Amino acid sequence: MDLNRLNARLAPRSSWQAVDVGTRFYRRWWRQASLVWLVFTAVPFALLAGYAAATRSAWPLFLFWWLKPLWERPLLAFYSRALFDDYPGPLALLRAFPKYGFNGLAAQLTWRRFSPSRGFLTGVWQLEGTRGARVSGRIAVMLRPPGQRAGTLTLTVLGLEHAMTVALVVLAMTLVPWQFNLEWSVWFQEQSHLQWGFVNLAWYLVLMVTEPLYMATSFALYLNQRTWLEGWDLQLGLTRIGERRRRAGGGAALALLLVLFAAAPHPVDAQAPPPEQADPKQQAIELLASDTFMPFEERQDRRLRESLRDDDGDSWWQDLLRRLLDREPDGDGRDPLKVPDGLITGLGYLLLALLLVVILMMVRRYLPGMGGRGPDGKPVMPVRVAGLDTRAESLPADLEQALDQELARGDVRAALALLLRDGLVTLFHYRPLPLTAGATEQDCLRAYQRELDGAPVIAWLTALINAWTRTAWAHRPSDEQAVRELMARWRALRPPLAGGPR
Amino acid sequence: MTTDTLGEMTPEQATALAGRIEAQLNQVLIGQPAITRQVMIALITGGHVLIEGVPGLGKTLLARSLARVLELDFQRIQFTPDLMPSDVTGHVLFDSQTGDFRVRKGPAFTNLLLADEINRAPAKTQAALLEVMQERRITIEGESFELAPPFVVLATQNPLDQEGTYPLPEAELDRFLFKILIDYPSHEDEARMMEMVLDGRLPDSLDAAQLTPEANAEGILALGRQADAVILDRALVDYILRLVRATRDHPSLVQGGGPRASIALARTAKTQALLAGRDFVIPDDVKQVAAPVLRHRLRLGVDADIEGQTVESLLEQLLEQVEAPRQ
Numbered sequence: 041m042d043l044n045r046l047n048a049r050l051a052p053r054s055s056w057q058a059v060d061v062g063t064r065f066y067r068r069w070w071r072q073a074s075l076v077w078l079v080f081t082a083v084p085f086a087l088l089a090g091y092a093a094a095t096r097s098a099w100p101l102f103l104f105w106w107l108k109p110l111w112e113r114p115l116l117a118f119y120s121r122a123l124f125d126d127y128p129g130p131l132a133l134l135r136a137f138p139k140y141g142f143n144g145l146a147a148q149l150t151w152r153r154f155s156p157s158r159g160f161l162t163g164v165w166q167l168e169g170t171r172g173a174r175v176s177g178r179i180a181v182m183l184r185p186p187g188q189r190a191g192t193l194t195l196t197v198l199g200l201e202h203a204m205t206v207a208l209v210v211l212a213m214t215l216v217p218w219q220f221n222l223e224w225s226v227w228f229q230e231q232s233h234l235q236w237g238f239v240n241l242a243w244y245l246v247l248m249v250t251e252p253l254y255m256a257t258s259f260a261l262y263l264n265q266r267t268w269l270e271g272w273d274l275q276l277g278l279t280r281i282g283e284r285r286r287r288a289g290g291g292a293a294l295a296l297l298l299v300l301f302a303a304a305p306h307p308v309d310a311q312a313p314p315p316e317q318a319d320p321k322q323q324a325i326e327l328l329a330s331d332t333f334m335p336f337e338e339r340q341d342r343r344l345r346e347s348l349r350d351d352d353g354d355s356w357w358q359d360l361l362r363r364l365l366d367r368e369p370d371g372d373g374r375d376p377l378k379v380p381d382g383l384i385t386g387l388g389y390l391l392l393a394l395l396l397v398v399i400l401m402m403v404r405r406y407l408p409g410m411g412g413r414g415p416d417g418k419p420v421m422p423v424r425v426a427g428l429d430t431r432a433e434s435l436p437a438d439l440e441q442a443l444d445q446e447l448a449r450g451d452v453r454a455a456l457a458l459l460l461r462d463g464l465v466t467l468f469h470y471r472p473l474p475l476t477a478g479a480t481e482q483d484c485l486r487a488y489q490r491e492l493d494g495a496p497v498i499a500w501l502t503a504l505i506n507a508w509t510r511t512a513w514a515h516r517p518s519d520e521q522a523v524r525e526l527m528a529r530w531r532a533l534r535p536p537l538a539g540g541p542r
Numbered sequence: 543m544t545t546d547t548l549g550e551m552t553p554e555q556a557t558a559l560a561g562r563i564e565a566q567l568n569q570v571l572i573g574q575p576a577i578t579r580q581v582m583i584a585l586i587t588g589g590h591v592l593i594e595g596v597p598g599l600g601k602t603l604l605a606r607s608l609a610r611v612l613e614l615d616f617q618r619i620q621f622t623p624d625l626m627p628s629d630v631t632g633h634v635l636f637d638s639q640t641g642d643f644r645v646r647k648g649p650a651f652t653n654l655l656l657a658d659e660i661n662r663a664p665a666k667t668q669a670a671l672l673e674v675m676q677e678r679r680i681t682i683e684g685e686s687f688e689l690a691p692p693f694v695v696l697a698t699q700n701p702l703d704q705e706g707t708y709p710l711p712e713a714e715l716d717r718f719l720f721k722i723l724i725d726y727p728s729h730e731d732e733a734r735m736m737e738m739v740l741d742g743r744l745p746d747s748l749d750a751a752q753l754t755p756e757a758n759a760e761g762i763l764a765l766g767r768q769a770d771a772v773i774l775d776r777a778l779v780d781y782i783l784r785l786v787r788a789t790r791d792h793p794s795l796v797q798g799g800g801p802r803a804s805i806a807l808a809r810t811a812k813t814q815a816l817l818a819g820r821d822f823v824i825p826d827d828v829k830q831v832a833a834p835v836l837r838h839r840l841r842l843g844v845d846a847d848i849e850g851q852t853v854e855s856l857l858e859q860l861l862e863q864v865e866a867p868r869q
Contacts, residue, residue, distance in 0.1 A: 477863060482825075483866075510822075513778070
């Protein structure tokens with residue numbers, strides 16, 4: 041690897057500019073990087089996807105996703121050498137895998153798997169060879185300001201991956217001729233081998249783009265961080281000068297001497313320099329300013345138009361825009377966007393969690409048969425069934441006494457309602473069924489007939505509901521004696537039911 | 543009970559008569575008891591029915607059978623793009639022999655009118671029929687003719703093959719009491735029907751002649767009067783209103799049921815109760831007729847449509863969510 045053949049200009053940049061450099065890496069080497077990805081992952085993916093399609097299970101693909109840190113290592117190895125104009129082929133990377141592939145992999149596949157800085161930190165193990173207890177310290181240093189954006193980058197690429205997968209599937213489906221009468225919702229519900237295979241293939245094709253891109257940008261961030269922390273640009277510049285001087289008979293000492301000389305206080309000339317000798321100070325300045333040592337680069341930054349800046353300065357959105365755009369980029373060595381990366385990552389995870397909750401709620405709402413069930417899946421008794429208050433606490437402690445009181449008042453309807461409420465609540469606790477607020481008396485009866493067909497309580501419930509229906513809806517109250525008979529039957533039936541679920 | 547003794551009847555007699563009519567219809571329309579029940583409800587209530595189903599499911603047979611069992615006058619119009627309003631209602635023609643104009647009454651002058659594939663005729667012809675359905679009166683050249691009761695239109699439309707059709711506007715759909723979806727019979731029912739045809743117990747052709755009349759026009763009107771007398775509790779009126787109003791407020795629906803839907807629900811629930819052998823309505827009667835009464839009066843929003851929801855599924859949700867009536 042020839043350090044003089046650097047394929048990029050190293051300079052301390054903002055995180056966003058570093059990511060931009062990463063995208064240029066990808067644009068330059070996308071063919072080789074995609075080939076590396078393909079060689080390392082095609083066979084494992086085909087095997088796992090085939091097994092997933094055969095068993096209609098998702099875990100093989102989950103396994104492939106989980107092993108992403110493993111698949112990303114050859115990509116980083118490729119980029120780290122391509123930076124110095126050395127392009128190892130996939131087979132060379134495969135042979136060298138034991139050297140770069142295993143250090144820290146166990147950590148990345150277990151407790152560090154969900155690290156938002158995954159791609160950025162891979163270099164700590166793979167390129168630096170950091171091991172053991174030093175890893176945590178090194179990671180802490182790497183995550184220091186000046187504000188790398190590894191977490192935001194991971195979330196962005198993750199979103200890109202999902203959006204591209206969905207877009208690819210939708211695009212492919214729109215190309216299906218209309219004669220096939222493809223109904224999307226039905227198509228996804230069917231979950232056939234073809235659908236599994238198609239969606240998985242789309243995902244894999246997207247990964248062929250997003251993973252090399254992710255590792256290129258992560259690597260660029262990593263380089264940028266080390267440039268900020270360790271002055272890699274200076275180090276490489278000095279190394280180059282030293283090598284050039286050595287070849288020219290000078291040596292690295294001269295280069296260092298020149299630098300030190302340039303940094304020293306201005307000396308008072310004892311005598312005029314001989315006209316044939318160049319001024320060492322001037323030489324040092326020229327060297328430092330030369331394109332090979334510290335290349336100039338053009339940077340662009342955005343500012344708000346004056347018209348906007350002069351408007352109402354207290355407006356919150358103008359303030360936000362100013363914070364985002366109207367700072368001197370890197371003027372103080374800071375990221376222009378001062379929102380911490382951890383906050384963005386945290387917000388990203390929060391949004392994902394919220395999305396998951398919303399999806400779960402929608403599934404619960406729209407999935408047939410889920411109505412009337414609690415979060416634990418058990419049926420929940422509605423507050424009202426058939427228009428009757430079915431809260432257990434609304435029932436009297438002594439049912440018989442309350443019923444006698446209603447009958448004594450001549451209110452047969454109230455007595456029957458009491459009996460029906462007690463019957464429904466007791467039955468529900470005995471055998472919970474997914475009843476809804478819209479359930480009628482007959483709905484309840486049908487539900488329990490299906491569940492407890494032939495049980496004595498069903499005959500009693502039928503008689504009770506018939507009596508109640510005539511009283512409530514036909515305005516023909518049953519006689520008092522019939523209500524007492526129903527109560528007597530309930531007295532015998534209730535204790536085993538009230539004993540609890542069976 | 544014979545067709546001569548159908549003046550006034552008890553609720554039990556009414557239920558028994560309706561049961562016999564249904565039984566006769568179910569003999570020829572195999573495996574579609576829900577359809578015959580809904581058509582019976584519409585007939586007794588005096589409302590019109592829009593039947594949607596693919597061809598070959600017995601829609602014409604049902605109409606012919608009804609006419610036969612009830613001894614009603616029956617006419618059929620095949621709606622086509624070139625059908626004129628006068629082809630439905632009738633027109634005035636000049637009689638050269640008498641030198642006079644005389645009215646030639648169209649097929650709408652009947653008791654039971656089968657309007658086959660109503661959405662194939664242009665809007666002008668549809669509007670002429672729908673006006674007749676609403677007014678139960680036909681005006682030809684300034685002369686009005688009252689239609690003899692009962693007058694029921696059974697209109698059909700094919701859910702597939704919508705090319706070159708004229709969909710009925712919502713305002714006109716509202717005039718149908720029921721929209722009935724007729725689907726293929728179950729495997730067992732279809733097998734039974736095949737066996738009956740192969741054994742010669744069921745004719746292969748559209749022949750309703752084997753059926754015996756059970757009632758006449760007066761009998762149907764008497765059943766209607768009995769249905770009117772069925773008790774509808776105030777709480778049930780409130781339930782019907784809550785149900786219909788819930789369709790208006792539902793976020794997935796851009797159009798809910800109007801007052802005509804509420805009235806139709808109440809009237810058909812009464813008839814349903816009568817056919818179930820009761821002289822009072824229970825909440826289940828309302829639930830049973832809710833779908834055919836409401837499905838053609840509701841219009842799904844674009845978002846809900848894209849999400850794959852249907853009017854049927856929304857109605858099911860509403861029936862589960864709207865609290866049952868409180869007594």
